Amino acid sequence: MTTRLIVTLFVTSLAAGLVPAAAQTPGEVGAPRVRLAQSGPVPPVAEEDQISPRQIQQENRRPTRTPATQTSAPKPAAPMPAPKPRAAQPAQADARPTTGATAAAAAARPAARISAPRTISCSGVFGRESTHLKLAIAFDSKNLVFTEVDGPEGSKLNASVLFPNDPKRRLEVLWQNEASRADTSLIVIGGKSQWTGPKNMRLGMTLAALEKANGKPFSLSGLDQDNGGSVLDWKGGAMASLPGGCKVGVRFAADAKAKDEARAAAAGKELNSNDAVLKPARLTVTEIILGY
Numbered sequence: 374m375t376t377r378l379i380v381t382l383f384v385t386s387l388a389a390g391l392v393p394a395a396a397q398t399p400g401e402v403g404a405p406r407v408r409l410a411q412s413g414p415v416p417p418v419a420e421e422d423q424i425s426p427r428q429i430q431q432e433n434r435r436p437t438r439t440p441a442t443q444t445s446a447p448k449p450a451a452p453m454p455a456p457k458p459r460a461a462q463p464a465q466a467d468a469r470p471t472t473g474a475t476a477a478a479a480a481a482r483p484a485a486r487i488s489a490p491r492t493i494s495c496s497g498v499f500g501r502e503s504t505h506l507k508l509a510i511a512f513d514s515k516n517l518v519f520t521e522v523d524g525p526e527g528s529k530l531n532a533s534v535l536f537p538n539d540p541k542r543r544l545e546v547l548w549q550n551e552a553s554r555a556d557t558s559l560i561v562i563g564g565k566s567q568w569t570g571p572k573n574m575r576l577g578m579t580l581a582a583l584e585k586a587n588g589k590p591f592s593l594s595g596l597d598q599d600n601g602g603s604v605l606d607w608k609g610g611a612m613a614s615l616p617g618g619c620k621v622g623v624r625f626a627a628d629a630k631a632k633d634e635a636r637a638a639a640a641g642k643e644l645n646s647n648d649a650v651l652k653p654a655r656l657t658v659t660e661i662i663l664g665y
Contacts, residue, residue: 409538603622
């Protein structure tokens with residue numbers, strides 16, 4: 374009974390402000406309330422704010438500080454191990470996207486993957502050992518179908534077609550192992566596709582621009598064929614040896630406004646790309662084929 378009475382009187386003295394400031398420690402749990410109380414009257418101590426004997430024992434074990442170091446605007450407590458302030462926790466939470474932000478980011482990824490134009494290199498999903506499955510993972514399975522495509526001389530071939538309903542993003546990939554849709558055979562850029570090949574090759578490229586990309590003139594067949602002319606030999610230029618080990622073939626067509634005389638002059642012959650007889654026909658690239 375005597376001990377309980379002493380503790381009760383001590384707690385009551387604390388609440389009434391009768392205990393000297395030296396008895397209060399700088400690290401006590403109620404420190405934030407002390408600072409707020411300095412700008413106005415001390416509010417009555419609520420029941421839940423009463424200090425228990427156990428708290429008094431814990432406070433007595435902490436290092437004390439003399440009243441001379443306390444001011445009306447106390448400096449931050451001396452560095453010692455303490456929990457991080459709650460104000461820093463929202464910053465950690467902000468570093469992680471919310472559920473809504475995560476969903477929005479996930480929705481934005483497909484759009485980034487399928488943006489056009491795109492460049493093909495002889496590696497990765499367009500490498501020799503690629504598969505239909507790798508294309509589906511890279512570009513989303515909804516943008517890929519396995520279907521028939523046009524082959525030479527009116528034939529039909531099976532191929533994996535990226536973006537089959539979008540002429541500007543369409544790309545055909547044929548496989549050496551058609552049953553398992555694996556091991557790249559041919560990659561065909563045709564029609565109105567905006568895909569680009571190695572050395573920035575693209576449909577609509579002029580003969581002069583292609584020659585510049587190759588680094589030197591090359592030989593090509595004439596325009597007497599129904600599907601136009603094609604490269605016969607890159608003559609040791611940059612297109613002759615590409616990283617990844619693929620080979621590149623190109624087909625040409627004369628300008629629709631070229632005169633019949635110009636077309637006839639460029640037909641039925643093996644010519645060099647810098648031959649003057651080709652200039653009036655204004656040849657441009659109509660198909661790019663990468664093969665292994």
